[in-house]
Amino acid sequence: MSEKINLRIDNIAVSVTEGTTILDAAKKINIRIPTLCYHEDLCVAGNCRVCMVEQVGSDRLLPSCAMPVAEGMEILTNSLKVRNARKKIIELLVSEHRAECTTCYKNGKCELQELSSEYIVGEDGFIDLIPFKDYTIDLFSPSIIKDDSKCIRCQRCIRTCAELQSVSALTVSHKGDQMKVTSFFEKPMYEVVCTNCGQCVNRCPTGALTERTYIDHVWAAINDDRKHVVVQTAPAVRIALGEALGMPPGEIVTGKMVAALRRLGFDSVLDTNFTADLTIIEEGNELLQRLKKVLVDKDESVKLPMTTSCSPGWVKFIEHVFPEFLEHVSTAKSPQQMFGALAKTFYAERIDADPAEMVSVSVMPCTAKKFEADRPEMRSSGYKDVDYVLTTRELALMIKQAGIDFTSLPDDDYDSIMGVSSGAAVIFGATGGVMEAALRTAYEVVTGREVPFENLNIEPVRGMDNVREATIKIENPLPDWAFLDGVELKTCVAHGLSNAKKVMEAVRAGAADYHFIEIMACPGGCLGGGGQPIPTSPEIREKRSEAIYLEDELKVIRKSHENPEIVMIYEKFLKEPLGHKSHELLHTHYKGRSRY
Amino acid sequence: MSEVKQMVKELANQYGRSNESLLPILQGIVTKELHISEEAMIEVARELDMSAAQVYGTATFYSFLDTRPTGKYVIRVCKTITCMMHGKNQIIRELENLLKIRLGETTHDGVFTLLETNCLGQCHKGPAMLINELPFTELTPEKVRKIIIEYRNREISAN
């Protein structure tokens, strides 16, 4: 495979390794070939044909995304023949697409619209077939809207759901002009195995799959003087928001984001990172308690390995696919929901606000969070704990609507209380981060010493490998934890549901003896969430990840249990981890769902 | 175990549980039940460890794998261009009149279902139709009347 192949593209010589596609070879010399069905995260489908190029001396056009280079090839990416063919293809796609761009949620961000504009697809194309089509717009899910009339059948969503997530909630059904992208028996997304992860939304080139937006609800709340509107921001938003506002990937924009939220009119600008720290305390203690019950008390009703519970896509996945493992999932709520429960209780009390007049908004890298906030269990405060969930993309749009020049904003700080956080909280946004944060705290609770890793960076759990394992040996614990002396704590980290599935199958088969498993539904963890700016690619995820670990490194406090606001909330309000108040507000339960 | 579950299990034992087993299993269900119900698809998905949507996608791709309940006899009239030019519309109208149903429907006694299908490879003898697996060609309204009466009589004597 190391053989070099020489070819010419648009008369420019290029030499690439064998097996490279024409598309990638062109990219190497900065020639962009338009694509629609192609996506870097997915296997090649080769069904849209807009990437066609001409090979000199051959009649047929070649799909550049699927065609490997050959020695001596002469490729033209912009000949008249190619342009004409491409334009026809785009016109055909448009003729079957409800091209009502001005009223489309994807307006300005649609790849088909962009190509139509680039190729000047006018009104003299093919006749509009939409009036003859029987299409469905599925508005029932709290997370995702699916509009068949906008679908160009590129099947990115289907490949996403199958390859990255192993869910296959979506499929192609029927054939010919009847062919469509649909769920089992064309049921609403809400009723099938969909986890609401939004990975398909992140990859759909058109407005066929979009998040359900709550922007107008949030504006209404902000403009209602009686309401006190509290906003929380997830760890992964601050390292990606800039992308949707004209900045390159990998910029940390925490300060600007806080400034923008204040300008938008939120009454309290607070941080989900605070409850990420709280999650570590609760979940870490839960793990230690489980270890004790299993190792010392030999209590067979207590299950190990324990898995994390902060990713609502993962939670819904395990409810559908591995319902027999629900007792393995930590009962700790996700940071978003812990925050919501505290906002309308503890925080309302502190600022002397009436929780009935409080509106709690969260900004998340995630579409599954919209579903999570809607779960009937998530009303521990006596109200809906989180009223509206916005994605990173929706926040970017609100900032644009408000006419704010984001890049020139001065940095601002979160309000207190529930605004201070540690570096351990920010890494929640990356795969492996929750594990690292939990280990930083749990190891210290047990031994009284810091985790034995340079600068607290637990490298073995970092990175983008599909499944990562790390073992930490506990030596010389404090007297309370003597039973853990010499125990090798076995941990595992997986991201993307297809990797999660493999790990759980290994656990089910008895082939894995982990104590603690971290699972994030989305590739890369929350930084690659379904609600993050589009596009997301392996390279962009890498940049976001670097930004997250840098943000951690820059924090004075790196461990959740050292966050002074956390210490304070236990003193003043919660009293103790896993205590009575915690159980009431910060823990939850799960329900089995049908797999089919 | 429900009957459907039992049937699917047996088919899976017979044809295997890999991706390639999907089509023979679906065909097996159609042979037994005339159509593939939602419940049957779920059982297939369970047996083959795939998603129910994938089973649905495959089943709906093939016109002969009905996913809606059908009558005992499924009439499929070719709708492709040659048969179209040879008067398939009159054939369909005749069938609709005889059976008192519209295209896509099943008679209330559950005996006949009327559908259209793509080219049957009988273009030189169009218009053509199938009743279950039997082809009928060079159809005329009169021929269609005879065929239906014959099937009806057969039904009566069978009961």
Ligand code: SF4
């Ligand atoms: S949201 Fe996730 S699980 Fe649901 S259809 Fe899309 S990719 Fe599949």
Ligand code: SF4
């Ligand atoms: S819904 Fe979007 S991603 Fe899926 S096939 Fe249609 S256009 Fe492509």
Ligand code: FES
């Ligand atoms: S991008 Fe190459 S065929 Fe669609």
Ligand code: FES
């Ligand atoms: S067109 Fe009717 S059989 Fe071929």
